[in-house]
């Protein structure tokens with residue numbers, strides 16, 4: 001069978017206007033789709049060049065099919081099933097920042113470039129004082145970007161119209177502001193000239209954004225049948241839900257009107273909100289949708305489920321999930337109860353999407369930092385507001401600790417994971433090395449010692465010592481002991497019935 005290529009998709013040659021750091025499933029199902037539709041429906045006419053920002057992995061799959069790929073969006077809209085299968089042609093090239101450094105810089109300093117998007121996971125936007133300006137490229141994402149901007153500033157003699165608009169998609173708080181902060185730190189560390197600092201400050205826009213689309217990615221089970229049906233081979237098939245929302249905040253260097261004009265997403269009929277304040281959208285999404293994932297997924301997995309949809313069909317987990325959101329998360333949010341309840345209802349419908357097989361183990365990646373970012377604010381908000389422990393959010397800590405229980409290391413995708421045991425079946429626990437080392441060392445201890453070690457580890461809870469929360473250590477100790485003795489299914493069933 002022929003490999004997908006430009007002659008099949010009839011891709012049009014377009015100038016590179018967008019540079020995208022990250023080649024993962026999410027950006028391809030979201031940002032590249034958005035630019036693809038915008039190219040079709042408006043005169044935007046911009047290509048995306050994908051940059052692989054880290055050493056890991058290679059871009060052969062992209063080059064083998066001239067960066068073309070098929071995206072399948074599936075879900076329900078107004079009670080009716082909806083499916084969009086679309087050949088994405090917006091990506092015009094893919095380069096590795098390390099291996100293809102010169103080409104990467106060529107794109108970075110091209111006349112036509114105007115936007116930078118990124119999704120480098122929660123680990124990407126960091127300042128590291130050991131990063132080196134003279135390295136080609138510097139090792140961190142913000143370090144690479146600082147050097148790229150500097151080369152651009154030099155090449156165009158600081159021309160104001162050669163500044164860039166940065167649209168980071170990472171799910172961290174104030175992603176645009178954090179990214180700019182890191183760049184400013186690198187400018188100071190590397191003693192780059194004042195004119196450059198002024199150019200970055202005045203001619204580049206760092207727009208915080210919030211993204212929302214559930215992307216399970218490559219459909220392993222169906223890929224062969226799909227390729228047969230389409231009549232071509234595609235190693236980059238991507239699958240996601242039909243729902244998608246991008247909230248983009250204008251920074252002070254650009255007006256909302258100019259941003260809308262430069263990014264004609266509204267004209268293209270896309271669900272993009274341009275706003276002066278993205279915070280309410282972010283709080284609602286991260287605390288309700290992501291917080292819900294992080295609080296029920298580990299318990300659900302240990303209770304025997306494998307995907308989100310199956311968890312929603314499990315009455316015990318469904319009740320766990322709904323009571324967490326309605327009784328414990330929503331009362332801690334700043335938006336109105338009505339607004340939050342409407343959003344929650346929509347999230348439940350999205351979790352029920354029969355076409356999306358979202359693996360619990362995929363969501364479980366890096367759960368310790370996710371609990372801190374997505375659940376801790378609701379947990380502490382509830383304790384402060386009601387002066388008691390929230391039943392389910394408290395239990396979710398014990399579920400996380402049970403899921404992370406292991407002394408066995410294994411190799412996975414070139415890295416080290418811990419191997420958990422679900423009734424004799426092995427599963428991978430994937431997180432930062434320091435987190436895995438902690439659980440390897442502590443998870444075999446008595447329930448009381450394990451609970452004390454975890455809750456008092458302030459690095460896991462934004463500097464908070466959770467042993468100071470009245471009754472928490474005892475509650476977690478009891479849950480852990482109970483789960484060890486009777487298994488997750490029995491304990492979680494009793495929990496929802498209590």
Ligand SMILES: NC(=O)c1ccc[n+]([C@@H]2O[C@H](COP(=O)([O-])OP(=O)(O)OC[C@H]3O[C@@H](n4cnc5c(N)ncnc54)[C@H](O)[C@@H]3O)[C@@H](O)[C@H]2O)c1
Nearest residue numbers: 022023024025026053119120121122123124171213214215
């Ligand atoms: N999958 C979803 O449903 C979904 C939805 C919304 C947001 N997200 C966000 O997307 C991210 C994961 O993306 P994905 O699902 O496409 O996974 P992925 O593993 O396919 O992609 C991750 C990307 O991040 C890059 N990366 C990883 N560590 C990095 C580092 N330290 N510095 C620079 N780049 C780094 C990788 O090169 C890769 O391009 C997560 O941060 C998640 O919050 C995912």
Ligand SMILES: O=P(O)(O)OC[C@@H](O)[C@@H](O)[C@H](O)[C@H](O)CO
Nearest residue numbers: 211212213214215290293363365
């Ligand atoms: O992608 P992660 O690993 O950061 O988090 C897992 C899920 O909560 C997440 O992917 C959601 O499905 C997504 O954020 C929805 O927009």
